[in-house]
Amino acid sequence: MITIDTESSIIISPPEELVIRTVEGFVKEVQAALSDAKSIFLNLIGVIEIDSAGFQVLIAIKNEATKRGIPLKIIGMSSEADEIIALYGAQSFFEN
Amino acid sequence: MSDKVMNASNQQTDEYQYLTFYVQDEQFGVGILVIKEIIEFAIITKVPQMNRYMLGITNVRGSIIPVIDLSDRLGLGQSDVIRRTCVVIVEIVEEGEIFEIGLLIDGVNQVYDIYPSDTEDAPNFGSRIRKDFIKFMGKVENRFVAILSLDRLLSIQELSRSTNNTNEYRGR
Amino acid sequence: MFFSNDALQEAIKEFRDEGLDLLSGMEEGLLAIQEFGMGGDRINAVFRAAHTIKGSAGMLKLEHLVEFTHIAENLLDEIRNNKLHINEPMIDTFLRCKDHMQNLVLFYADNLGKEPDDEIKATSRSIMSILKSYLDHTVVANDGEATLVKDKKGWKIHIVFNNDVYLLGMDPANFLRYLMNLGEITHSECDTNRIGDLSNLNAVDCFITCSITLLTEKTEAEILEVFEFVRDDIEITFTSLSTEIQNPHEESSSAVLDTFVEVDNTKELGSAAASNNSRIVGSSSLRVDSDKIDTLINLIGEMVIANANVVQRASIIQDGGLNESVSAVSRMLEEIRESAMKIRMVQIGETFSKFKRIVHDVSKKLNKDVELIINGGETEMDKTIVEKISDPLVHIVRNAMDHGIESIEERAANGKNPKGTLILNAYHDAGTIAIEIIDDGKGLDEERIFKKAVERGIIDENSKLTQKEIFNLIFEAGFSTVETITDLSGRGVGMDVVRRNIESLRGNIDIKSTKGKGSTFTMRLPLTLAIIDGFLVKVGVTHFVIPLDMVVECIELSTRYRNEMHGNNYINLRNSILPLLKVRNHFEEAGEPKNLRENIIVVRYAGMRFGLIVEELHGEFQTVIKPLGKIFREIRGISGSTILGSGEVALILDIPVLMNHVLALQAHNEKGGADDVRDD
Numbered sequence: 003m004i005t006i007d008t009e010s011s012i013i014i015s016p017p018e019e020l021v022i023r024t025v026e027g028f029v030k031e032v033q034a035a036l037s038d039a040k041s042i043f044l045n046l047i048g049v050i051e052i053d054s055a056g057f058q059v060l061i062a063i064k065n066e067a068t069k070r071g072i073p074l075k076i077i078g079m080s081s082e083a084d085e086i087i088a089l090y091g092a093q094s095f096f097e098n
Numbered sequence: 099m100s101d102k103v104m105n106a107s108n109q110q111t112d113e114y115q116y117l118t119f120y121v122q123d124e125q126f127g128v129g130i131l132v133i134k135e136i137i138e139f140a141i142i143t144k145v146p147q148m149n150r151y152m153l154g155i156t157n158v159r160g161s162i163i164p165v166i167d168l169s170d171r172l173g174l175g176q177s178d179v180i181r182r183t184c185v186v187i188v189e190i191v192e193e194g195e196i197f198e199i200g201l202l203i204d205g206v207n208q209v210y211d212i213y214p215s216d217t218e219d220a221p222n223f224g225s226r227i228r229k230d231f232i233k234f235m236g237k238v239e240n241r242f243v244a245i246l247s248l249d250r251l252l253s254i255q256e257l258s259r260s261t262n263n264t265n266e267y268r269g270r
Numbered sequence: 271m272f273f274s275n276d277a278l279q280e281a282i283k284e285f286r287d288e289g290l291d292l293l294s295g296m297e298e299g300l301l302a303i304q305e306f307g308m309g310g311d312r313i314n315a316v317f318r319a320a321h322t323i324k325g326s327a328g329m330l331k332l333e334h335l336v337e338f339t340h341i342a343e344n345l346l347d348e349i350r351n352n353k354l355h356i357n358e359p360m361i362d363t364f365l366r367c368k369d370h371m372q373n374l375v376l377f378y379a380d381n382l383g384k385e386p387d388d389e390i391k392a393t394s395r396s397i398m399s400i401l402k403s404y405l406d407h408t409v410v411a412n413d414g415e416a417t418l419v420k421d422k423k424g425w426k427i428h429i430v431f432n433n434d435v436y437l438l439g440m441d442p443a444n445f446l447r448y449l450m451n452l453g454e455i456t457h458s459e460c461d462t463n464r465i466g467d468l469s470n471l472n473a474v475d476c477f478i479t480c481s482i483t484l485l486t487e488k489t490e491a492e493i494l495e496v497f498e499f500v501r502d503d504i505e506i507t508f509t510s511l512s513t514e515i516q517n518p519h520e521e522s523s524s525a526v527l528d529t530f531v532e533v534d535n536t537k538e539l540g541s542a543a544a545s546n547n548s549r550i551v552g553s554s555s556l557r558v559d560s561d562k563i564d565t566l567i568n569l570i571g572e573m574v575i576a577n578a579n580v581v582q583r584a585s586i587i588q589d590g591g592l593n594e595s596v597s598a599v600s601r602m603l604e605e606i607r608e609s610a611m612k613i614r615m616v617q618i619g620e621t622f623s624k625f626k627r628i629v630h631d632v633s634k635k636l637n638k639d640v641e642l643i644i645n646g647g648e649t650e651m652d653k654t655i656v657e658k659i660s661d662p663l664v665h666i667v668r669n670a671m672d673h674g675i676e677s678i679e680e681r682a683a684n685g686k687n688p689k690g691t692l693i694l695n696a697y698h699d700a701g702t703i704a705i706e707i708i709d710d711g712k713g714l715d716e717e718r719i720f721k722k723a724v725e726r727g728i729i730d731e732n733s734k735l736t737q738k739e740i741f742n743l744i745f746e747a748g749f750s751t752v753e754t755i756t757d758l759s760g761r762g763v764g765m766d767v768v769r770r771n772i773e774s775l776r777g778n779i780d781i782k783s784t785k786g787k788g789s790t791f792t793m794r795l796p797l798t799l800a801i802i803d804g805f806l807v808k809v810g811v812t813h814f815v816i817p818l819d820m821v822v823e824c825i826e827l828s829t830r831y832r833n834e835m836h837g838n839n840y841i842n843l844r845n846s847i848l849p850l851l852k853v854r855n856h857f858e859e860a861g862e863p864k865n866l867r868e869n870i871i872v873v874r875y876a877g878m879r880f881g882l883i884v885e886e887l888h889g890e891f892q893t894v895i896k897p898l899g900k901i902f903r904e905i906r907g908i909s910g911s912t913i914l915g916s917g918e919v920a921l922i923l924d925i926p927v928l929m930n931h932v933l934a935l936q937a938h939n940e941k942g943g944a945d946d947v948r949d950d
Contacts, residue, residue, distance in 0.1 A: 011277070022436045025473040033468060043277065047288075048556070053441045054431075054478050058465045066468035076329065077281050078288075081318070084325070089446050090480055091458035097329065143812060143919040145898070146857035147905050155898065157913045160572050162896045193900065260904035 011041040013077070014063065020049050020056030020083075029059055042067050044096075047078030057086045064096060114214075116236060118207040118243055119186065122174045124226075127236060127245045130209060132188045134198060139183045147260045150176070153202060156185070163187060164257075165200035171251065172227045177202055192254050199252055212236035212245070220244070278330075279382060285326050286379035287557065292319040293372050294624070297365065301626045304361050313356070316364070317346040323371065327378075334386050335374045338394045341401045342367050354404065363400050365627070370397055424456075424511030425493065427482045432503045435476040440500060442478045448496050453486025483511065560653065563613050570603075570610050571801060571894035577603055578892070578915030604892070611798050614654070618696045618705070619647025621656055625667055625694060632671045639678050639689045640671060646696035651703045652798045655775055659705070659795065662768040662779075666707045666791050667692065669765070674711030674789055684786070686710070699794070702777075702819070702875075707791045714783040716740050723749060736937055741781040745769040776909045778926040780876060794876055794926070804893035804912070806920065807871065808886035810859035813920035815893050815912055816882070820873045820925050824887060827868040840936070841870075841881070848872065849936045851928060852883040856907070875925050880932045882923070895922060907931065 012035055017024050036042075044063065049056070060083075067074035076096050087093055116127040137158060142165050144154040151170035155162050165185055169177045177183070182205030190197050220232035225244070233247040296319035299312050306312075324339040342364070348354040370393060377386055386394075427449075431442045449455060461479035465471070486493070490508050497506060577600060584596040622644045629642040675681075675690035682688045693708040716737060723743040724731045735743075743749060747766040772779050777795035796802070796817075804815035825831070831841050840849045850870065853859070870881040893912045898905070909924035 022441075022474060029468065029471060029473045036468070041277075047284075054443045054476065055436050055441075055473060057443070058477055059468075059471065059473055061460070061462050061465040062468040062471040062473075065462060065466060069467045075277075075281075077277075078284060079322075079326065081322070084322070086443055089443055089458065090460035090478075092460050092462070093325075095460075095462055141918050143911070143921065144860075145902055145905065145908070145921065146859075147907075148902070152901075155911055155919050157917050157919050160575060160913065162898065162911050162913075162919060164899065164901050195900070197899065197901070199901075254900050258901045258903050260902075260906075 011043060012036070012039045013043040013045055015045040015047075015078075016049050016056070016059075018048055019051040020059065021051055021053045022055040025055045025059050029062075032059075032063060036066065036070075039072060041072055042074040043077045044074060045078040046076060046083040047080055049080045049083045052083050052086050054086070057090060057092075060087070061092065061095070114211050115209050116212050116243075116245055117186070117209050118238065120182075120204040120207060121169045121172065122177075122204065124174070125207060125241075125243045126168075126172075127210070127212075127243050128186070128188065128248060129245070132190060132248060134187045134189045136206060137185050137187065137200070139179055139185060139202070149257070149259065149261065152257060156200065158187065158198075158200075161198070163198050163200050165202055166252075166257070168201040168203050172231060174226060177204065180204060182206075188248060188252070190248055190252055192249075192252075197252075197254070199257075210236070210238045210243075212238065217245075218242065281330060282379050282382065284557075285330055286375055288326065289323050289375040290372065292323055293368055293375070294620070295319050296368050297627055298623055300361050300364050300368065301630060303356060304358070304630070308356065313346070313350050317343065317350050320346055320371075323375070330378075332374075332378050334391065334394065335371070335378065338374065338398060339371060341398050341405070342371075345401050345405050348405065360404060363397065363404075365630075367397055367401065370394065423486060425484045425486065425490070426509040426511055427484060427493070428507040428509075429480055429482070429497075430505040431476050431478045431500075432505075433475040433477070435478070435500070435503050436474055438500075438503060440503070442476065442480070445496060445500070446480070446482065449482065449484055449493070452488050452493060452496070453484050455482055456485055457481075457483035558613075560614075563610075567610050567614070567801075570607050573603060574607060574801065574892050574894050575913045575915075578913075579917070580915075582915035607801060607892075611652075611801065614652050614798070615650040616653045616656055617647060618649050618651060618656060618703075619644070621660055621663065622647050622694050622696070624660075625663075628664060628667060629671065629692060632668060636671065637677065638671065638675055640675055641689055641691050643691060643693045645693060649696040649698060649703060651795065655703075655777075655795055655798075658771060658775055659777075659793065662771045662793070663694075663705070663707070665765070665768050667694075670707060670709040670711065670789065670791075674709040674713075676712050680712075698797075702794045702796060705793045705795070707793075708788065710788040713785040713787055713789050714741055714744070714781065715785065719743055738781075739934075739937075741783060744781075745779070773927075776924065776926075778876070778930075792876075802893050802895060804891045804922065805871065806888035806891040806914075807853075807869075807882075807884040808888060809853045809857070809884050812857075812859060813888070813914060813918065814853065814884070815891060815920050815922045816871060816873060817893075817922070817925065818890060820875050822872040822874045822879065825870045825872065825881075827870050827883060831870070843872070843881075849880045849932045850883055851880060851932050853923075854883070854885070856928075873925055873929075875929050878929060878933070880929055882928070893920075893922065 014032055014035070016028055020028065042063070044060065046060075064074050074096070087096070112131055113129075115130045117130050117133055118125050118127040120126075135158075140156050140158075142154045142156045145152065145164075148154075151167045153165045153167050155164050157163075167177050169175060183202065184206060185200040185202055186206070187198055187200045190199065216237040217234045218237070219234060220229050221235070222229065225232065227244070228250075230250045231247055233245045235242040236245045237243075296316050299316040299319070303312050303316070320339055320343040324336055324343055327335040327339065345354070346364075349356045349360075373390070374386065374394075377390065378384075429442070429445075435442060446455070446458065459481045461481075464479045465477045471477075484493070493508070494506070497504060581596055581600060584592050625644075626642060629640055632638075633640040670692060675692065676684070676686075678688045681690065687710075691708075691710045693706070695706040695708065697704055719740050720729075720735070720743070723729045723740075723746070726748050728743060728746045728749060729735070745765045745768070747764065749764065749766065769779055772793055772795070775795055777793060780792045780794070781789060782792070783789035803818040805818050805821045807814050807816065825843070834841050835850070840847050842848070848870075868883050868885055869887055870883055871887075872879055872881050891912075891914070895910045896912060897910050898908070902908075907924050907928050908921050909927075910922045912920050912922060914920050
């Protein structure tokens with residue numbers, strides 16, 4: 003689910019299962035919503051299943067934000083999302 | 099922006115505007131800023147154990163509003179419901195909360211501008227009602243109208259006083 | 271910082287809610303360790319709480335909280351790895367630590383963008399120094415550990431997964447998790463450039479490339495076995511780091527310590543997903559602002575009222591099709607209402623488990639040994655009610671421990687088990703929730719209470735009171751004064767406040783007690799605050815609603831009963847006495863009844879029955895409760911109001927209060943009569 007918070011920022015809340023089966027649809031949804039976002043909040047609190055395909059989408063969103071020069075912040079973290087981000091040593095990647 | 103300016107200027111004149119109305123053939127007034135709305139007389143459900151002037155509660159579009167008989171509260175005797183009887187709903191802040199209370203009156207007169215220069219203190223004697231119920235006397239069309247002090251008139255402390263012997267009910 | 275103020279506020283709010291949840295989990299874990307030992311996942315749960323809070327705090331740049339939690343996390347980590355044995359004083363320190371973290375979390379939530387003042391920091395420092403003193407012991411233990419490490423080798427493993435790995439049904443993450451079984455991953459890194467940005471991402475292709483530092487006793491060949499069946503789909507490079515790792519003594523010992531800490535973080539996270547299902551359940555729930563739910567429920571309430579109006583108008587028109595549609599809508603509305611109310615329902619268990627800590631602390635302070643037994647924690651009730659009874663519950667529990675349960679010596683001297691028992695029990699009963707606080711202490715002392723009430727001028731010394739009435743004296747304002755104010759109970763709040771709080775929720779509280787054996791405090795509370803099913807009756811011109819759950823039956827007040835009536839006081843109903851209350855007289859309804867037909871509504875509450883004499887019966891009515899407001903706060907016997915389909919307002923009868931009134935009259939009219947009306 004993606005909510006437009008104000009005119010300029012969007013909150014991206016991935017589906018509960020952010021896995022190979024669901025990533026394509028999710029990516030399309032995010033691509034459509036990103037158009038003129040000025041900042042992105044990534045809410046991972048509801049992610050209860052995530053695999054490497056899901057993980058790489060998160061990285062791609064962050065890369066996209068960097069490319070566009072807009073800030074991205076993780077505002078919610080589930081233990082499952084936290085686990086895979088830590089597994090790939092990518093915690094600090096999201097912190098700047 | 100211009101809206102804000104207009105509002106501000108409205109507020110300034112509002113501050114000196116008073117609605118006058120009749121209670122037992124006498125005229126009284128309250129500041130229009132506290133008035134929320136005026137409704138027709140509706141069915142009022144009596145609430146037991148309360149003072150006589152507390153007529154009960156009524157339903158105003160889904161909200162429960164207590165209604166007092168203003169005449170009775172002022173000490174002028176119980177009102178009879180007549181054709182022009184209506185309820186003025188006022189909004190007051192007491193004990194840090196907003197309360198809405200309806201005042202049963204015998205009919206609305208009109209709104210007057212009364213500036214501080216046209217006011218006098220409540221008379222020390224000669225008035226039929228409690229002095230602390232009167233905020234001041236306002237001059238309209240060469241007569242004086244008592245502008246009511248709602249703080250006193252509608253003090254929760256006084257209105258809530260019930261007539262029952264509370265202890266009788268205390269888990270004995 | 272790109273956080274806008276609003277976003278930060280929102281994020282901190284989220285952090286606060288999440289943090290408080292985690293901290294209560296942490297406390298629960300610590301108390302469980304104390305009670306049942308280290309087993310299972312308990313220490314991991316405690317560690318995870320600290321770890322997650324530190325992580326989120328770091329994200330929000332709450333520096334002092336990060337600094338403080340870091341130490342606690344390190345110590346927990348040492349314990350988790352059996353480098354240090356946890357003991358009683360350590361648990362107490364961790365509990366203090368948890369309290370302080372909670373204070374810090376609340377501080378940050380209330381003081382946006384500020385760091386704590388020196389006073390708070392001083393508290394932090396004193397706790398941190400205790401934690402550090404424990405940690406110092408582990409460094410010694412660690413030296414021994416470090417020699418062991420010498421035999422392990424460090425490997426840097428670089429793996430490039432090919433694009434089609436996902437399509438082959440494999441997840442690279444699983445390989446990394448498996449590597450953890452072979453040793454310790456001290457570092458991992460992912461090539462984010464290969465993944466690229468979202469606009470160009472083909473999400474079903476794999477772009478994972480990672481580098482891992484693995485500390486293990488295994489050989490290169492053994493590690494390679496892990497990747498045996500994906501060998502064609504990955505490129506893997508090994509670099510030996512053995513020289514760097516094999517001489518740990520050349521580095522400072524703290525650096526070594528840091529390495530271990532980091533290792534275990536990763537490892538712990540790996541097992542988290544597999545071992546902790548309860549977290550998953552928590553994550554799938556949705557955190558919604560309770561205001562939003564209140565708005566929804568209010569709207570549904572309005573709709574129920576509007577619908578009552580529709581039903582009434584439809585019944586006048588008497589069109590078959592219309593009536594059918596109207597009743598279909600009514601049915602659905604009823605379902606909507608029920609589901610909406612369920613959103614607000616929470617289990618009482620969470621509130622109950624708070625008491626583990628309170629009992630722990632208080633028994634320590636009073637030097638009493640008390641076992642807390644929790645029963646019926648899964649009982650659901652309205653969140654608002656749960657929140658509002660929390661303080662009264664704390665008060666009663668503290669009271670029970672303070673005044674009820676005796677000291678170890680006293681219990682032993684009286685031939686009781688030196689360990690006292692305190693039971694919290696919750697259950698549903700006839701549309702209400704009952705919560706019992708049961709202790710096996712010394713019970714209430716009737717004589718002392720009576721004497722004290724006379725001293726305090728609450729009653730006259732010649733008063734003749736039943737046991738129940740005497741017990742109820744402790745709820746009178748002004749009963750608990752100086753004498754009973756200890757550090758624990760009665761901190762400015764007396765039992766009168768407890769009762770007032772409970773009654774403001776349309777509930778009541780009752781005491782049973784046997785000298786020397788113990789006391790039971792029973793709170794009864796409504797299931798919900800907003801909407802109830804009611805039974806509508808009319809007396810004179812006024813409509814009254816009786817909560818339907820409490821209605822047992824309606825009986826016509828026939829001539830036979832009328833002849834048997836004893837001055838409106840009671841009748842014999844199927845050989846038991848049914849006390850009566852004539853609503854018309856009680857509420858001084860004006861005028862005379864329209865006709866002489868009257869009915870008795872038999873109501874039941876807290877195991878007792880009485881009859882209300884009313885005039886017209888109007889049947890069941892879904893009642894949206896509207897509070898009467900402060901002006902009517904002194905009224906007894908009416909708990910609220912509701913709007914009827916006609917737009918008129920009806921009053922809701924407060925059965926518990928009326929019941930007390932009736933029983934009091936009954937008891938005074940005929941001695942001991944109150945006991946005869948118990949029906950169970």
